[in-house]
Amino acid sequence: MSTSARTLAIAALLTLGVAVAPGVGADRIGPNAQEIDQIEAQYEGTYAGEVTEATKQARTYLRQRVRRAADPARLVAVFDVDETAITSYECIKRGRFRWARRNACVVLDPHPPIPQVLELYRFVRRTGVTIVFISDRPDYVRRQTLQQLRAAGYRGRYQLFLRPTRDRRESVRPFKSGVRKRLERGGQVITLNIGDQYADCELGACGTFFKLPNGMYSNR
Numbered sequence: 001m002s003t004s005a006r007t008l009a010i011a012a013l014l015t016l017g018v019a020v021a022p023g024v025g026a027d028r029i030g031p032n033a034q035e036i037d038q039i040e041a042q043y044e045g046t047y048a049g050e051v052t053e054a055t056k057q058a059r060t061y062l063r064q065r066v067r068r069a070a071d072p073a074r075l076v077a078v079f080d081v082d083e084t085a086i087t088s089y090e091c092i093k094r095g096r097f098r099w100a101r102r103n104a105c106v107v108l109d110p111h112p113p114i115p116q117v118l119e120l121y122r123f124v125r126r127t128g129v130t131i132v133f134i135s136d137r138p139d140y141v142r143r144q145t146l147q148q149l150r151a152a153g154y155r156g157r158y159q160l161f162l163r164p165t166r167d168r169r170e171s172v173r174p175f176k177s178g179v180r181k182r183l184e185r186g187g188q189v190i191t192l193n194i195g196d197q198y199a200d201c202e203l204g205a206c207g208t209f210f211k212l213p214n215g216m217y218s219n220r
Helices: 003-016 033-044 047-068 089-094 099-107 115-127 139-151 173-185
Strands: 075-079 130-138 159-163 189-195 208-211
Touching: 033 047, 047 075, 047 115, 047 189, 047 208, 075 115, 089 099, 099 139, 115 130, 115 189, 130 139, 130 173, 139 159, 173 189
Parallel strands: 075 130, 075 189, 130 159, 189 208
Antiparallel strands: none
């Protein structure tokens, strides 16, 4: 991505940000020193174990569903992108966890995978279940998002749904639930849903949700 394109993308993302920190007013530009200490303590302490447990449960659940399915391809596993498939933690940390920094980090490298989620993704592929990524990233960063996912190890066939640029609603819930409902109207069954936000599994057609920890921000 060229420097000029990157600059324009960052500027546009800053106007679309909907992230706020848990328990913190949206009018603040970022967490205070005590909140930063709490965020870093989670990621350096319990985070890896919590992710491992969530993905382990997801794998066990999906294995059981596949065994009972006549056609595993009709089943859908939904993955979120940011802080689920890939992480911008180090990028956001360098910006002291400011909210605007989170949006800029969407187009700033690197975006390493969350290893346990990548392992889950590879397991899902082996089962024959359909894989879908649904993200509140704006659609104009589709190419960058695909590049980031592939570079992180998410290879093979999947569908990627990004939020239309014209969608200016404050909440991401209608967009994400709308995608899931369209898939189900097409005859597929949302079975597994893994993400770091409760907004990833609200307003219906969720499947069974496996929540990953995210102490940096929450989406409305």
